[in-house]
Amino acid sequence: MSWPPLREELRGVAPYGAPQLSLEQAPVQLNVNENPYGPSQAVVDDVAASVAAVAGSLNRYPDREFTELRGALADYLHHEAGVRVDPAQVWAANGSNEVMLQLLQAFGGPGRTAVSFAPTYSMYPEYARDSLTTYVVGRREADFSFDLAEAERVVAEHRPSVVLLPSPNNPTGTALPHEVIGTLCELVGDGGVVVIDEAYAEFRRAGTPSALELLPAHRNLVVTRTMSKAFALAGARLGYLAAAPEICDALRVVRLPYHLSAVTQATALAALRHRDELLGKVAELRGERDALVAWLRERGLSVAPSDANFVLFGEFADRERVWQHLLDQGVLIRVTGPEGWLRVSVGTPEEMAAFRSALVHATAPQEIAP
Template sequence: MGRVTVSLSDLPLRDDLRGLTPYGAPQAPLAVALNVNENTHPVPDEVASDILDDIAVALRDVNRYPDREFTALREGFAEYLGHDLDASQIWAGNGSNEVLQHILQAFAGPGRTVFGFAPTYSMYPLLAQGIGARWTAGSRQPDYTITAEDAVAQVIEADPDVIMLCTPNNPTGTPLGLDVVEAVYEASRGIVVVDEAYQEFAPRESASALTLLEGRPRLAVSRTMSKAFAFAGARVGYLAADPAFIDALRLVRLPYHLSALTQAAAVAALRNAPTMLGMVDDIIEQRDRITATLEALDYEPHESWSNFVLFGGVADPQATFHALYERGVLVRDVGIPNHLRVTAGTEAETTAFLDALASIGSAS
């Protein structure tokens, strides 16, 4: 009997998933890939050796299930974050997307609403869709900032079950004041998630929402090792919240969801945090260099506290994207009219991008 092929539409898919396409940023074998906000610096050799040693030890017991509570890793995250946190206030998953998914599985779902201020991280509506919740998008000022007063008004009107606050915001790089977080929390009845995936790239004096956790059991602050720690391929995200909040996430996680090898690698990376984070200053330098050069080329870069720059003034984003692609540089069209986004890479990668963009001609 010959093979019978069917299309997705022939399967009994959930009605709310019909017509959708999977998430996926463009992937291409280009020499300079600056499109997905990775840390393009490799893990330092001495740290890689230390991580491999810990993985080798973990392999000896890989026939057994890993520590379901990933105790050592939670202790490592608590020590790294500081603010008098302990392991009971920490959760982790296979990338911050899984951590956010756990939150939505526990507190959202069918008949519930997830809210965020658009434009923001494109995975939020997809995560909401995946668990059957409804995504509602609020708005930002033209410069992508949000005032506490405006945020409160929008939250009261939407009355969501879960609120996602991305700061620094992806894809714009915009910071969010802690006064906004406090005001949103007080105005809402549901869960408030502050996504600080890019916090390590913010100015050193800027305060984290971790300072607001005390006495706010509906607040969670999520982080990732993908960016500052150059650990995107390892897939490790985490959050801090009230211990009761952490208990809620245990209700929806899969058993043994973090492998022994993942736990070992992440613990070793945290042990080497000062070395791992040593590349952050260089990335910030390249980010600021990109901003200055974009201005010189008459583009309109937005303020960024992250490891990327969103810039406007692009007459034809698709044409510019393809022109850069032909020159071996991959950037991101995030769907904002007349804008493109570029990740701050190594000095050589940043130079390649800036030279390629200059060769296309200035924005004027």
């Protein structure tokens, strides 16, 4: 027998993770969709003071209901999306990854099915695998827009208990219209939940609505968010969702005891107090994104319309070679999505200038796939 006695379906599987290189190896890091602008000294000081305030009581377990944080997150969602949610409709965990895993633990499992539509976030099948949930993937249109007829077919055939859809989609950046979300909620019905993953929602273009607006109409709708991206808080690991109170109650059953530490709660509350400052660069990043899309198209490349802080572009005859050439020049981006495509996060003006220069040197017109 092979050692260790691992579950058979996990043998030979590589752990998830984008390349994580030092700044010496890659001075320009544009591969994991981080906000390139770190917190100000005022935010740092508030986080430090907030953590110091709870440090003296770390011998006690934290508030397992994270009551103050749920209220602050509900207030933020009203501020950002104009949608009022009760704190009882808010749930949080250590990054939206843990939120998603808890959803699969609660609503997936043996004999149940989770569905998504490719290209989509590469962690979804791993959440399903880890929760012993069958995973089925449908397809999007060639231009990455959502194929509602395909969705109707997949839902009718597989009767999923969980539907997982990012909006804006990762890795394409495309957002879902309300019509699609509402129709999916009706198709799935009370036999499942529809999870709209809005990790990049703050970067959406003007006029693109949030799925939060549909919560009053669909009790099986779940909208997840994160503080890792627009809030520039990737290192703190705080994700959350808004849904019917009954869904939040269900997640209490599968959560680990006291899963949100007092330090995490204090850090997130401090960041929310500085929301205007931390989100202050979002408009600038949107502008950089739109300028990047235009520049890539001028070079004859295909580019997916993006409502996120990243851009998917292609198509290359050998994307691995282009990626390596960029890395050789100190620019790290991501090989992801359909064959022939690459994804670049939006950085500072200086980082984007470095990316453009590196890409010009990395590609010739004949390398772009017909």
